[in-house]
Amino acid sequence: MKNATQVFLRRLPVTLFAAVVIWLVLRPAIDTMVAGLAQTLIRSFEYPRVTRLVVADHRAQMRRSDLRMDSKVPSVSMTEVTFNTIVLLALYLALPHPFSRKQLERLFMGWCVLCLSQSINLLFHVKTLYAMGLGEWSQHHYSDFARNIFGFGRYFTDLPGRFSFPFLIWLGFNWDVVMKMLRVSEENDGKRKTDLKRKTKKSEPKS
Amino acid sequence: MNLRELWQKPEARFLILFLTILGVSFTVVALRQVNDTFVTPYTAVIAQVSGFVLRIFGEKATVTGCVVSSPRFAVTIYNGCNGLITSLIFVTGVLAFPAKFSAKLIGVIGGLLTIQLINLVRIVSLFYIGVFLPQHFNDAHIFVWQSLVIIAGISLWIVWAHKFALPQESS
Numbered sequence: 001m002k003n004a005t006q007v008f009l010r011r012l013p014v015t016l017f018a019a020v021v022i023w024l025v026l027r028p029a030i031d032t033m034v035a036g037l038a039q040t041l042i043r044s045f046e047y048p049r050v051t052r053l054v055v056a057d058h059r060a061q062m063r064r065s066d067l068r069m070d071s072k073v074p075s076v077s078m079t080e081v082t083f084n085t086i087v088l089l090a091l092y093l094a095l096p097h098p099f100s101r102k103q104l105e106r107l108f109m110g111w112c113v114l115c116l117s118q119s120i121n122l123l124f125h126v127k128t129l130y131a132m133g134l135g136e137w138s139q140h141h142y143s144d145f146a147r148n149i150f151g152f153g154r155y156f157t158d159l160p161g162r163f164s165f166p167f168l169i170w171l172g173f174n175w176d177v178v179m180k181m182l183r184v185s186e187e188n189d190g191k192r193k194t195d196l197k198r199k200t201k202k203s204e205p206k207s
Numbered sequence: 208m209n210l211r212e213l214w215q216k217p218e219a220r221f222l223i224l225f226l227t228i229l230g231v232s233f234t235v236v237a238l239r240q241v242n243d244t245f246v247t248p249y250t251a252v253i254a255q256v257s258g259f260v261l262r263i264f265g266e267k268a269t270v271t272g273c274v275v276s277s278p279r280f281a282v283t284i285y286n287g288c289n290g291l292i293t294s295l296i297f298v299t300g301v302l303a304f305p306a307k308f309s310a311k312l313i314g315v316i317g318g319l320l321t322i323q324l325i326n327l328v329r330i331v332s333l334f335y336i337g338v339f340l341p342q343h344f345n346d347a348h349i350f351v352w353q354s355l356v357i358i359a360g361i362s363l364w365i366v367w368a369h370k371f372a373l374p375q376e377s378s
Contacts, residue, residue: 005369009362016358020350083350087357152237160233163292163357179218183370184305 003180004096011094019089023082027058030085034115035060038122051126062126074133078123080162081118088114088166095177103174110173117165121157128154158172217305224303232295242286247273253323257284257330264331275330280337282330287353290326293360294319300364306372314367318360325359362366 023030032055039053052063059075092098092107127150133143142150171178213219235241250273258270261277268277273284301314329352336347 003366009365012358012362016354020354023350076347079345079349082279083353084357086350086354087361090354090358091361155237156233158289159292160295163353164229166357167296167361181372182304182365183373184217184221199241 007096008094008181012090015085015093015098016090017094019086019147022089023086026085027079027082028055030082030115031055031058031060032117034082034122035078037115037119040128041119041123042126053122060122074129075121081122081125084118084162084166085111085114088170091166091170092174095174106173110169113169114165115175117157117161117169121154121161124150124157126156162189221303221305225299228299228302232299233292236291236295246286246289246291249291250284250286253289253326253330254284257282257327257334260302260327260331261334268335274336275364277334280334282334282337284330287357288326290322290356293326293356294322296357297360297364299320301367301372304364304368304372306368310367310371313371314364318363318367321363322356322360325356329356 035053035055038060039051042051042053043049050065050068052065054061054063055078055088058078059074060078061073061083063073088110089107092103092110095103097103098107131138131150138147210253214223236246243348251270254273254275258268258275261268261275266277266279270274270276275282275284297318298315301311301318304311306314333348333352337344340347
């Protein structure tokens with residue numbers, strides 16, 4: 001298994017490059033899919049359903065059908081929302097047998113979960129804008145509790161989420177492979193404890 | 208299977224500890240008091256170090272708070288650019304992983320220093336990208352360097368687990 005770790009680490013720079021290329025190619029589709037899912041989620045809890053997320057030039061424009069025609073349209077960078085796809089792809093592709101049916105299924109499932117997390121991140125961006133960024137309208141329509149919830153949700157899915165979700169998803173869907181690669185097992189845990197006991201015994205003063 | 212049996216399993220223990228420490232640490236750094244007393248001064252120190260390195264390279268860089276500026280270009284170091292989140296993920300991985308205390312200590316100190324070194328290279332390189340290739344600054348900043356820093360953090364954790372945390376093979 002030692003070799004598996006070394007192979008994984010050796011592959012990682014190459015797969016990172018490949019992941020960047022794949023993401024750049026698929027970026028328009030990913031942007032549309034993530035914004036579409038976020039829009040569906042937002043409209044599911046919205047009455048009347050007025051929010052529309054339009055993707056243009058890798059930015060999601062937050063349009064509302066009840067805004068004046070001359071209103072400014074706020075937007076969110078989709079690059080920041082979806083760039084962590086690169087990390088997920090690089091980690092997946094660096095594992096052994098990345099193109100086996102099992103690994104491809106895991107990649108598909110992991111990617112779906114990541115897209116959902118990206119959509120939720122976008123949803124929190126939109127809801128935070130509604131709850132905090134529209135002056136008196138925000139004050140009137142959203143409570144302090146809602147502002148706190150949306151603010152925390154945005155913070156949590158922004159930096160911590162974007163940075164940790166690809167790793168957590170990769171770890172979760174490839175738990176057996178990664179744990180085997182890192183040799184986390186009861187056997188090794190026992191070995192570690194025995195080593196520790198042996199050392200403690202050695203350091204005890206002889207009577 | 209009860210909780211005690213679950214806790215005996217190193218994989219389960221790692222997962223429970225990892226998610227708990229990660230959730231708590233992300234929540235703690237979100238608190239305003241922590242942000243004002245730790246995160247912002249920490250980011251300002253990183254800005255100072257970056258300014259110092261840029262001056263070594265001959266730039267007339269000055270630092271004001273978290274802004275590193277020179278007559279040629281200026282960068283503001285925000286919360287996401289200080290390496291803190293990657294450091295938290297790395298340290299959580301080290302603390303949750305079944306290993307000896309000494310191995311964890313080596314991991315935390317060595318890992319934090321290495322991540323900060325990588326982050327310093329990132330800030331300095333972004334400064335020069337801003338000077339020479341300003342049209343590529345956003346791409347380099349968002350998807351190239353952020354991905355690189357996350358991957359570096361994960362790789363460091365795997366290298367640490369491989370070299371320091373795992374019991375050595377008996378001869």
